[in-house]
Amino acid sequence: GGYTQSPGGFGSPAGTQAEKKQRIRSQNIVPCTVSQLLAAEQVDETFRIRDVEISQVTVMGIIRHAEKAPTNILYKVDDMTAAPMDVRQWVDTDEAGSENVVVPPGTYVKVAGHLRSFQNKKSLVAFKIMPLENMNEFTTHILEIVNAHMILRKNLMSASRVPQSFSSAGISDMGGYGGGGSLPVNGLTAHQSQVLNLIKNCPVPEGMSLQELKHQLHNMSMATIKQAVEFLSSEGHIYSTVDDDHYKSTDAE
Amino acid sequence: MGDIHEVPRPRIATAHLAQHIGQPVCFVGRVEKIHPTGKLFVLSDGEGKHTTVELSEPLDEELSGVVEVVGKVTNQATIMCASYVQFREDKSPFDLELYNEALKIIHEFREYFPFG
Numbered sequence: 001g002g003y004t005q006s007p008g009g010f011g012s013p014a015g016t017q018a019e020k021k022q023r024i025r026s027q028n029i030v031p032c033t034v035s036q037l038l039a040a041e042q043v044d045e046t047f048r049i050r051d052v053e054i055s056q057v058t059v060m061g062i063i064r065h066a067e068k069a070p071t072n073i074l075y076k077v078d079d080m081t082a083a084p085m086d087v088r089q090w091v092d093t094d095e096a097g098s099e100n101v102v103v104p105p106g107t108y109v110k111v112a113g114h115l116r117s118f119q120n121k122k123s124l125v126a127f128k129i130m131p132l133e134n135m136n137e138f139t140t141h142i143l144e145i146v147n148a149h150m151i152l153r154k155n156l157m158s159a160s161r162v163p164q165s166f167s168s169a170g171i172s173d174m175g176g177y178g179g180g181g182s183l184p185v186n187g188l189t190a191h192q193s194q195v196l197n198l199i200k201n202c203p204v205p206e207g208m209s210l211q212e213l214k215h216q217l218h219n220m221s222m223a224t225i226k227q228a229v230e231f232l233s234s235e236g237h238i239y240s241t242v243d244d245d246h247y248k249s250t251d252a253e
Numbered sequence: 254m255g256d257i258h259e260v261p262r263p264r265i266a267t268a269h270l271a272q273h274i275g276q277p278v279c280f281v282g283r284v285e286k287i288h289p290t291g292k293l294f295v296l297s298d299g300e301g302k303h304t305t306v307e308l309s310e311p312l313d314e315e316l317s318g319v320v321e322v323v324g325k326v327t328n329q330a331t332i333m334c335a336s337y338v339q340f341r342e343d344k345s346p347f348d349l350e351l352y353n354e355a356l357k358i359i360h361e362f363r364e365y366f367p368f369g
Contacts, residue, residue, distance in 0.1 A: 035261065035367045062338060064258060080279040080323070081368050083259040106338060134345040135319070139352045142366065146358055149365040 029056040029112060029187065030152070031144045035081035037115055038122055047115050052152040058112045058187070059085070059124070060132065060141045063105045073102055075129070077111055086123035087111055108132040110141070112187070188232075191220060195228040199238050200249040207241045207248035257335045261369035262323055266356055267302035270330040280304060280332055281321045281340070283349055287312065293331075296320060299353020305331040319347045 032054065040047040040054065047054050061079035072091055076084035103109060113126035132138060188196065198216055202208040213225050220228075229247060232238045238247040262279040263269075270278075282296030282304060291311030296304050306322050319340040324332040340347050359366040 033366060035369055039367070078258060080262045080264060081366075082261055108338075108340075133341070135340040135342070135347045136345060136351070139348065139355050142355050142359055146362045146365045150362065153365075 030054050032057045033081040034079050034085045038082050042117050060110050063107050066102045068102050087126050089126045192228045199247050207246045210245045263368045266298040267304045273326045279323050283319050284317050299349040306334050308334050318342050
């Protein structure tokens, strides 16, 4: 369960064309500390943490404060690396019920959202806020932060100076997360990340077929690919188009 | 709760207390014992080393399991507690030893996990 909200990550009505283009370049969700987000530099619509481009991020911390307004809930999330960060979650005013339940202060949560800056103040617009049920996830998260930022930086140093998106398979395959991809990185296993990236980069209108995925992913069995597709579809990352064999990314341009 | 929650609080283990005298820190450990007055309790870290946590007001609840303390390190290398939270372990036990290993990593790779 969780507190999934519709605006935010996927085709948010607030997203301009420029923003969508920028999202294509930084299409990964990067685990970060609040201190890293506060230190991120902004150039036009782009944020960079030590030259690494970021947009969608995850943070984990404890809720210090929660304030409910008619259209949104404002949380202050504290991960000890800096002062608590403002996290805004838009409320679906059409739906009554569980979507509008406020997570109480003192709860450890995982937040997935977009970094924003307004009048020089950073905040997050969350598309997902989930209380942690297993605190070992917190330990994993802090390790993932170090791993992700280290690899992102390495990719940046070794690649050419032209800004480019890197596939999250880069994060998943290196640093001991490879093989069967059993340990999730950024919420997705290595297999899921690879499948998602291929689907995202497919320019064809009807999306990518399972056959084409199998053709490109030699190391994965059709069963594994189907499992990944099913997971990604249920999480809202992809959707089927002409039939159940063709998929497009919900985040594609 | 005061200003201490507005500043960086490095995550530390018992071995690091001496390096943070007078500074705000965040300490996670397992409750070993509670003083009868309720004004101090002892936590063990992932290496089994003990840290004493002092409170300005006595505890008003039962404390057990894994606790995360935010506070300032005193000259005696104890922690003067500003706030604490108990980690939930209803679904899964918290692996304190693994957390200790993670601390080593974030200290070694400070540039990828900055405090402040």
